[in-house]
Amino acid sequence: MKEGVSIELTVRQTEIIELVAKFAPITGERIAELLGVSRPTIRSDLAVLVMLRHIDAKPKVGYFLGTAEQEVQSPYKAIETLKVKDVMSIPVVMRETGTVSDAIVTLFLENVGSLLIVNQEGALVGIVSRKDLLKVSLGQTATSAMPVSMVMTRHPNLFTVGPEDSVLEAARKLIHHEVDTLPVVTSVPGQEHNEVAGRITKTTMTKLLLDVALGT
Numbered sequence: 679m680k681e682g683v684s685i686e687l688t689v690r691q692t693e694i695i696e697l698v699a700k701f702a703p704i705t706g707e708r709i710a711e712l713l714g715v716s717r718p719t720i721r722s723d724l725a726v727l728v729m730l731r732h733i734d735a736k737p738k739v740g741y742f743l744g745t746a747e748q749e750v751q752s753p754y755k756a757i758e759t760l761k762v763k764d765v766m767s768i769p770v771v772m773r774e775t776g777t778v779s780d781a782i783v784t785l786f787l788e789n790v791g792s793l794l795i796v797n798q799e800g801a802l803v804g805i806v807s808r809k810d811l812l813k814v815s816l817g818q819t820a821t822s823a824m825p826v827s828m829v830m831t832r833h834p835n836l837f838t839v840g841p842e843d844s845v846l847e848a849a850r851k852l853i854h855h856e857v858d859t860l861p862v863v864t865s866v867p868g869q870e871h872n873e874v875a876g877r878i879t880k881t882t883m884t885k886l887l888l889d890v891a892l893g894t
Contacts, residue, residue, distance in 0.1 A: 687732075691723050695743075698733050703740035757890060762848050763841035765886055766862045766876030771796050774803055778829060779822035782811050791881075792859040794874050795830045801871030802838070802863055804830035838863045841875055845886070848878050 687695075690713065697709055706724060710717045724741070727733045731744040771794045772784055781793055785808055795804040806826055814829045815821050838861045839848045848860055859879045863872035 687727075688723070690720070691727055691732075694720065694723055694727060695732055698741050699743055702742035703736070704742075705740040709741065757845055757886065760845040760886075761841065762839050762843045762845060762862055762878055763876070765845060765882055766841070766878050767882060769794050769861065769874045769877045771874055772806075772826065773798070774825070774827040774830070776826050777822065778811060778815060778824045778826055781806055781826045782815065782822075785811065791879065792877075793826075794861050794877065795826060796874060797871075799871060800873055802836075802861055802874050803827070804832040805836060805859065805861060806830040807858060836861075838872070839878060840864065845878075845883075849883055852878075852880055852883065 693713060694709055697712055698704055701708070701712075706720065707717050709724075710720050713720065724733070724735075728735060728744070733741050734744040735741050770784070770788045770790050770792075772781060774795050774797055776784075784793060785791075792805055792807045794802060795806060797803050804827065806829060810829050810831065814824070837851055837855045837857060839851060841862055841864060851860055852858075859877055861874055862876035862878055864875045865872055
């Protein structure tokens, strides 16, 4: 069979897969009994399903799910279809005119690792992390009144994603650029700037993996 060619399964073949998924390992005789047919009646169906790797068989043991069906039924397959908008968190923003002291207080009050910095039009202009603030304020009491715009990360080192981007693309950016937070931005019609719609973080990804693994 050529790679990429799909074969549509019959209703009975689909029922067989469901029975195998529920009762594996299960014998051919038991499958036939549950379907209300004779063993010879489903012999060809079982052969097709084994050939297509939907099910597999072990002598004297019975049938169980094959590799193709395991891939289809894997809960992690769902991640491939998720978009950023499905998992993003509410953004925690701050005006660029705020001070380093304001930023530190906001980080602790909101219990976040980064703040998204916007200008007076609400456009994203930068991001400041806990590490940035620690680096500039450690042992330097005079920096508390410094504008946060002086310590934030800005373009071209500011990496973002859109609400319609895939979660996998967001994960790739987090890892590739070695950042903890990605602002989620949307373009404003007729404007050159982007507005903040949300944020996606390494914590977001960890929680997503845990939810999928636990089936929640």
